[in-house]
Amino acid sequence: MGKERTLSLVIPAKDEQDNIANLLTEAFGVMRDYPGFEVVLVDDGSQDQTLDTAIRTARSLGGRLITVRHEQSIGQSGALATGIRHARGRLIVTMDGDGQNDPADIPALLQRANSIRASDFCIAGYRKNRKDTAWKRFQSRLANRVRDALLHDGVPDTGCGLKLLPRATFLKLPWFDHGHRFIPALVRGIGGEIAVVEVNHRPRTAGTSKYSAWNRAWAGILDLFGVLWLLHRTRIPVIATPVTANPVDSDTRASVTEQS
Numbered sequence: 122m123g124k125e126r127t128l129s130l131v132i133p134a135k136d137e138q139d140n141i142a143n144l145l146t147e148a149f150g151v152m153r154d155y156p157g158f159e160v161v162l163v164d165d166g167s168q169d170q171t172l173d174t175a176i177r178t179a180r181s182l183g184g185r186l187i188t189v190r191h192e193q194s195i196g197q198s199g200a201l202a203t204g205i206r207h208a209r210g211r212l213i214v215t216m217d218g219d220g221q222n223d224p225a226d227i228p229a230l231l232q233r234a235n236s237i238r239a240s241d242f243c244i245a246g247y248r249k250n251r252k253d254t255a256w257k258r259f260q261s262r263l264a265n266r267v268r269d270a271l272l273h274d275g276v277p278d279t280g281c282g283l284k285l286l287p288r289a290t291f292l293k294l295p296w297f298d299h300g301h302r303f304i305p306a307l308v309r310g311i312g313g314e315i316a317v318v319e320v321n322h323r324p325r326t327a328g329t330s331k332y333s334a335w336n337r338a339w340a341g342i343l344d345l346f347g348v349l350w351l352l353h354r355t356r357i358p359v360i361a362t363p364v365t366a367n368p369v370d371s372d373t374r375a376s377v378t379e380q381s
Contacts, residue, residue: 127212128155128157128158128213128231129159129214131208132218133165133200134162134219136169137219140218140326145178145184146178148216151227151228158185158210160184162186162218163189163200164188165194165196171218175188187207198299211288214227215285220325220326222281223283223321226283226318226321230244239312241286246281247276248278275305277317279304279306280302284305286308290313300344
């Protein structure tokens with residue numbers, strides 16, 4: 122993949138042509154001076170000009186943009202996985218493509234990450250003051266309470282798209298459709314550290330949500346029990362003694378070969 126970069130912002134987007142230009146302008150403005158910053162945009166089978174708009178915007182701003190387009194939509198989790206696998210940053214920030222997450226919060230996530238010593242971790246955004254309808258907020262509160270009661274991931278708002286984690290950590294996780302909602306629980310399941318940072322949340326100004334009450338609820342129930350099973354079956358090895366790498370001399374190797 123060439124020289125590793127420091128930070129990749131991964132944005133899945135579907136039919137967000139009226140939001141993506143402003144979001145990229147904000148992101149490049151916030152992170153322009155950050156060394157090795159790149160944006161990876163995954164167009165998840167859009168039927169509009171999301172991809173072309175993103176390319177024109179990045180070109181006009183002189184920002185580094187990597188684009189990947191799915192021929193057909195496979196959902197937000199699949200788009201995130203595609204973007205992270207194409208990213209070159211050691212650290213990954215994820216963000217929704219609808220403009221409701223605020224790129225101005227990225228430095229706060231990075232600052233919190235600086236205090237973590239674990240190799241595997243996730244910094245999860247918390248939309249304390251959500252700018253959604255009362256019905257949507259109610260659904261989210263209920264889902265978060267049920268999820269936390271069963272998974273104990275310690276995150277009050279796992280549906281927030283704004284998260285930060287090492288790319289190497291993500292690649293260790295089991296992945297499935299809707300898996301993006303369980304990233305903190307999955308990271309904790311492999312022994313990682315979880316932290317929460319309060320972030321801004323903005324109303325959607327254009328386009329429509331890709332989720333409904335029905336698909337959120339039904340998928341959430343199935344996925345919750347699936348994640349419970351995964352965590353129950355996960356075993357974390359604890360190394361009792363330091364790993365040694367003493368060289369074996371050629372005579373010993375030959376002796377071992379002859380005996381076998």
